[in-house]
Amino acid sequence: MTIAVTGATGHLGRHVIDTLLTTQAPADIVAIVRNPDKAAPLAELGVQVRVAPYTDTTALGEALAGVDRLLLISSSEVGQRFAQHKNVIDAAAAAGVRQIAYTSVLNATTTPLILAPEHKATEEYLAASGIATTLLRNGWYTENYAGLVAEAREHGTVTAAAGEGRVASATRADYAAAAAAVLQDDSHLGKTYELSGDVAWSFAEFADTLSELLGRPVRYASVTPDELAATLTAAGVPADGAGFAAALDADTAAGYLSETTGDLSRLIGRPTTPLATALAAL
Template identity: 55%
Template sequence: MIVVTGATGHLGKLVVEGLLEKLPADQVVAAVRSPEKAADLAERGVEVRRADYTDSDSLVAALKGADKVLLVSSSEVGQRAAQHQAVVEAAKQAGVRHLVYTSAPQATTSKLVLAPEHKATEELIEASGLPATILRNNWYNENYADTIKQAAQTGSFVGSAGDGRVASAARADYAAAAVAVLTGEGHEGKVYELAGDVTWTNADLAAEIGKATGREITYVDLPSDEHVKALTGAGLPESVAGFLAAIDADIKAGLLAETTDDLRTLIGRPSTPIGVTVAGIVG
């Protein structure tokens, strides 16, 4: 039995869909914070269990009888390590034979703003003694969905990443990699650095949006503090604006630029180019 946490989230839902293409529904469990949001999965024969990362008892119940567990990292930045620890402890209590975790690029050595919580989680998993696979997911193409839509409407977008390159891939690519690990053999003890095959800059993104819309799109690169001002001026909370500018600073420093063969090897095909995602969003 395979349990997928965060199974109604963007990534978790795609993983469940992928598992259902390979396994009978009664072998898949969707562990979710709000079971009512997984009614469509329940209708298809998937067992839905309540699992709240802040409620240890719910996690113990959700992972009971699990052979394999995919721990999709929490979206609550700043709370992740404690929440993930609760899942790891529940997995150990359940006697899980294989834990798979979605981490961040070069998590144990990177200066990426997101890395520390993932590093802490990887260390918790190692200390638990559970057989595990670490999927270090690079950036998702879909992280730029709002930027792509806004640029398509206005003809420009701003950032502070300079000429920094991103080795992103589509969310579905990372989900397919997780499915391959969960349904395959010999992945225990492995750390996979998952990234897109082709890197790109914000100028490249502008060109792809222009190609999809048939109009000229410009990228305006700003100093980091001006980027924050632009984002708060557009209505984003200061904490969110600061976080987005910090990510751009990391991109400018090359922290999301490394590409490897791991993703395409696991999924058996090339990763999805940013241009394909842009075309799908712009329509």
């Protein structure tokens, strides 16, 4: 059985490869990457490295030759994701890939979350592809808040427009362990998993946790989405990026990232990483 992972040198992809290496022979793992230089450490471990950007349909076809199972890690290019995912799915179908596991987003088909439409479109395209699919609807990564940790260290504040909204985050390593699990067991074919951390925390609790870790007070500075966008723009963030970040916080305030299903801890066979443990590593 040959397992391929797209975005294999990215934050999530490398965690998945490392997890697979604990149970699979390196030669049975294919790392699909954009930059072969970044993949040199994987090649040294014996992993097959194949270069194929999401935009290169010819390279994708060659990279997926002989692959049985594929983890399609969603593209990081918001606004271009669906077109890029479609390229991968088409190449996988042509290559005879038996299973695609896809990293989607929580409640992709029903949530108003600003990130959801491209994931919903991808899920629909997968359903029409004829390939057995496992949907990994990932919630938020705790590592996404590294910038807030840095702010807390420098200024003693955590600034967000999330109101009293809660986030059931987990670490990339947690989500990677779930991805590795479903790629190695046929019982997950055709399944959809809503993945999130075991505990949904508020930003006031986030600040309190940082206070304990840093040994000094950290305050949650709650602002409106417009105020956050203005602050980010003043700091040099492009207007589109600032508006997107503010919209994400508004979605958080609305509770779209707060669901705790238990699917993630069940898949990985252990509790998800506690917030304090995850923040201490940032």
